[in-house]
Amino acid sequence: MRSFDISCLLVDVFSQTIYPARINIRDGRIHTVEPLNESATLRPGYILPGFIDSHVHIESSMLVPAQFARIAVTHGTVGTVSDPHEIANVCGLPGIEFMIDNGKTVPFKFTFGAPSCVPATSYETAGATLDSKAVADLLGRKEIGYLSEMMNFPGVLQHDPEVMAKLNAAKKNNKPVDGHAPGLRGKSAKSYIDSGISTDHECFTEAEGKEKLEYGMKIIIREGSAARNFEALIALLHDYPDEIMFGSDDKHPDSLVQGHIGQLCARAVRAGIPLYNILKAACINPVLHYKLDIGLLRIGDPADFIIVEDLKGFKNIQTWINGILVAENGKSHISVTAAPTQTVNNFHCSEIRQGQLSVFRNEVIGDDGLLPVIGAQDGQLITKKIFVE
Numbered sequence: 098m099r100s101f102d103i104s105c106l107l108v109d110v111f112s113q114t115i116y117p118a119r120i121n122i123r124d125g126r127i128h129t130v131e132p133l134n135e136s137a138t139l140r141p142g143y144i145l146p147g148f149i150d151s152h153v154h155i156e157s158s159m160l161v162p163a164q165f166a167r168i169a170v171t172h173g174t175v176g177t178v179s180d181p182h183e184i185a186n187v188c189g190l191p192g193i194e195f196m197i198d199n200g201k202t203v204p205f206k207f208t209f210g211a212p213s214c215v216p217a218t219s220y221e222t223a224g225a226t227l228d229s230k231a232v233a234d235l236l237g238r239k240e241i242g243y244l245s246e247m248m249n250f251p252g253v254l255q256h257d258p259e260v261m262a263k264l265n266a267a268k269k270n271n272k273p274v275d276g277h278a279p280g281l282r283g284k285s286a287k288s289y290i291d292s293g294i295s296t297d298h299e300c301f302t303e304a305e306g307k308e309k310l311e312y313g314m315k316i317i318i319r320e321g322s323a324a325r326n327f328e329a330l331i332a333l334l335h336d337y338p339d340e341i342m343f344g345s346d347d348k349h350p351d352s353l354v355q356g357h358i359g360q361l362c363a364r365a366v367r368a369g370i371p372l373y374n375i376l377k378a379a380c381i382n383p384v385l386h387y388k389l390d391i392g393l394l395r396i397g398d399p400a401d402f403i404i405v406e407d408l409k410g411f412k413n414i415q416t417w418i419n420g421i422l423v424a425e426n427g428k429s430h431i432s433v434t435a436a437p438t439q440t441v442n443n444f445h446c447s448e449i450r451q452g453q454l455s456v457f458r459n460e461v462i463g464d465d466g467l468l469p470v471i472g473a474q475d476g477q478l479i480t481k482k483i484f485v486e
Contacts, residue, residue, distance in 0.1 A: 189225025
């Protein structure tokens, strides 16, 4: 029986107190938490629950799950809620199996979802299709924790049989459903939420986020490499501390090296958000909402926690998962073996020639001679319809 103690300033998010404590870890779990007097000898820093990315596609990091974990733990992240949509869109079920199996090779708390929209639209030439039966089979597995983002919100509102079968499968297995409904407001938003969809990471205005919160939805404040909604939404954390989480959605490798959820905590402090509201969003709310097997520094919990330098910058000193020291002072202790070579690749593309991308005047739609064009917006996934000559 492996047993050891850590004495440190303990940040108790539930009681909203900070006090010196001796924490005994036995067989990878929190065995006891003993308050100490102010004169006790403590190690430097503050001990608190580990950070969780509440919505991320590991594939966007261009790393396999084990390599993603190796970097993430250096920033104090102990787990993710991960949608394997991208790999499923290309490889189907074998891609999801690969993500699950590879994630199991390292001490990190991955929770994968069952992708709800593969392909994302009927216009797509995807490498696979996951129908309602395949999704129901996935949701029946213990490795699958939730139904991933339901992008087909028109299908929800129109009660499409395939879409409703997927939602019903999640309900039958008592697993939450993630949403994806940018800009959906009013009665449509309420109907979407009333169908059982419990989160959204696509809000891009404070008014939209507040409306969905009032309808009973939880909001994931997304700040990733492509879409960034932190500044627009962070004020919501003042009044909705139990309904907000942090997520990256897409985290490119260079960005992941620079930081992760801890960065958002530091920015939230600078934005004047109360400390315990921040830590609820970063550490507590994801565990409670998704029923994650991640410890929250309570007796009997898995020994998943971090020690940070201070409660403003959250510079990570140590990361512990299941009582194992997985990172210290910016260095990862997770060793990764090479990914298996028999991974499936269904991506095939012929050469695209310039003529295929040319638009000729007699093809222009509109008597005014203007061409409709998709306009990208920096830091947003939402696009504009613009007209150019």
